[in-house]
Amino acid sequence: MKPQKVVKMDLQNGFDVDELFQAHAHIWNQTYNFINSMCLKCAIQLGIPDLLHNHTQPFMALSQLSASLPINPAKADGIGRLMSILTHSGFFHKKIVNEDEPEQEAYALTNAGRLLVKDHPLSMTFSLLLSLDPVQMESWHHLSTWFQNDHPTAYHTAHGMAIWENASRNPKLNHLFNNAMMCDSRLVSGAMLHKFKWVFEGLDSLVDVGGGTGTMAKAIAQSFPSMNCTVLDLPHVVAGLNRSDNLNYIGGDMFETIPNADAVLLKWILHDWGDEECVRILKKCKDAISGNGKMGKKVIIIDMVVDHHDKDHESVETQLFLDMLMMVLAKGGRERKEQEWVKLFCSAGFTNYKIIRVLGLRSVIEIYP
CATH class of the missing domain: 1.10.10.10 (Winged helix-like DNA-binding domain superfamily/Winged helix DNA-binding domain)
Structure with missing residues (x-):
C-alpha cells in the first residue's frame, strides 16, 4: 500500500x-x-x-x-x-x-x-424584491468583467442596456421599480411633513424631478393646498397618471428642461449620475428657479452625505453597499461626501448651501442661487 x-x-x-x-x-x-x-x-x-x-x-x-x-x-x-x-x-x-x-x-x-x-404604509418589501430580482442580481455576476471592458456599467454588461431603458421595456421590472420608489417616498414624505414641514413653507410652486408616480408630490400638495406641485419624469413613468387640483404630471427629460417653480426637489436622484451629469441637472434646476426675483427660491436635495466618522459598523457598511450599488447600476453613479457635493454646487453656479442630517443615512440639502 x-x-x-x-x-x-x-x-x-x-x-x-x-x-x-x-x-x-x-x-x-x-x-x-x-x-x-x-x-x-x-x-x-x-x-x-x-x-x-x-x-x-x-x-x-x-x-x-x-x-x-x-x-x-x-x-x-x-x-x-x-x-x-x-x-x-x-x-x-x-x-x-x-x-x-x-x-x-x-x-x-x-x-x-x-x-x-x-400592506404596511412604510413597507420596504418592493425595494427588497427589486434589489434581489434575478434581472438585477445578474449585474453582480459581471462585475469583474466590467472592470476589464469599456461598458458604462456592470448592468450594461449583463443586459446590453441601461437600467432605465430596461425598465421601460420590462413591465415587471418597471412595476417593481415604481413601487420601490413609492414606498421610499412614503417614508421620506411622512418624516419630512411630520417634523420638517418648514422646508416647504413659503413656496408657491414646486417641481419634483424624477418624482415617479408622485407619492412625495401628492403628500406635499395635500399638506400645502395653495402650492402648485408638478412631477417631472420620463413619459412611460407618468403615462396615464391623473392630475388633481394642485398636482400635475409632465413627461419629459430633466437634462433638457425643468418647469419653472419656486423650488425644485431632487429626491434620491443625483446619486444615480456622474459629476458632469449632476452639474447639468443642477444648472437646469437653477434655470427653473430663476425669474421674478422672489426670495426663498431653492433646490431641495434628499440624498446621502457620506460620513464614516463616529458611525456604527452597520451604518458604514450600508453606505459602502449603496455606493457599490450605484457603481454597478448607474454610469458615474456614486454616494458623495460633503466636499464632493460642494464641488457640484459651485460648478453649477450656486452660492450657498445647508445640510440637515435628519433622515437616517440620508440628509436634506438646500442649495441657493
Whole structure:
C-alpha cells in the first residue's frame, strides 16, 4: 500500500492557528452573506411577516406558523431553520412557549420585520424584491468583467442596456421599480411633513424631478393646498397618471428642461449620475428657479452625505453597499461626501448651501442661487 503524503502546514508565515481559523471563518461568513438576503426574500414570498402581523397574539407558535404557510407539510421543519437565521439577523423576536405540548419556539416581528409587512404604509418589501430580482442580481455576476471592458456599467454588461431603458421595456421590472420608489417616498414624505414641514413653507410652486408616480408630490400638495406641485419624469413613468387640483404630471427629460417653480426637489436622484451629469441637472434646476426675483427660491436635495466618522459598523457598511450599488447600476453613479457635493454646487453656479442630517443615512440639502 502506497503511503499517504503528509502535507505540512506552514503556520509561521504570518499566522498562528487561531488567526488562521479566524480568517477562514471570516471568509466563510462573507462568502455566504447572501444567504441572509435570500432567506429574507423567501420569508416575504411565503408571507411570514404578514402572518405574524395579523396574528391575534403577540407571539405565534412555530407549529401554527408552519401550518398556516402555503408549503409542503413535509418541509415544515425547514421553517424553523429559516426563522432561526432571520431571528439572528434581527427581523423576528423569539421566545419559548408551552401550550399543552412540548416546549417550542414562538415568534413576533421586530421593528425591521414590521417594515416587511406588505400592506404596511412604510413597507420596504418592493425595494427588497427589486434589489434581489434575478434581472438585477445578474449585474453582480459581471462585475469583474466590467472592470476589464469599456461598458458604462456592470448592468450594461449583463443586459446590453441601461437600467432605465430596461425598465421601460420590462413591465415587471418597471412595476417593481415604481413601487420601490413609492414606498421610499412614503417614508421620506411622512418624516419630512411630520417634523420638517418648514422646508416647504413659503413656496408657491414646486417641481419634483424624477418624482415617479408622485407619492412625495401628492403628500406635499395635500399638506400645502395653495402650492402648485408638478412631477417631472420620463413619459412611460407618468403615462396615464391623473392630475388633481394642485398636482400635475409632465413627461419629459430633466437634462433638457425643468418647469419653472419656486423650488425644485431632487429626491434620491443625483446619486444615480456622474459629476458632469449632476452639474447639468443642477444648472437646469437653477434655470427653473430663476425669474421674478422672489426670495426663498431653492433646490431641495434628499440624498446621502457620506460620513464614516463616529458611525456604527452597520451604518458604514450600508453606505459602502449603496455606493457599490450605484457603481454597478448607474454610469458615474456614486454616494458623495460633503466636499464632493460642494464641488457640484459651485460648478453649477450656486452660492450657498445647508445640510440637515435628519433622515437616517440620508440628509436634506438646500442649495441657493
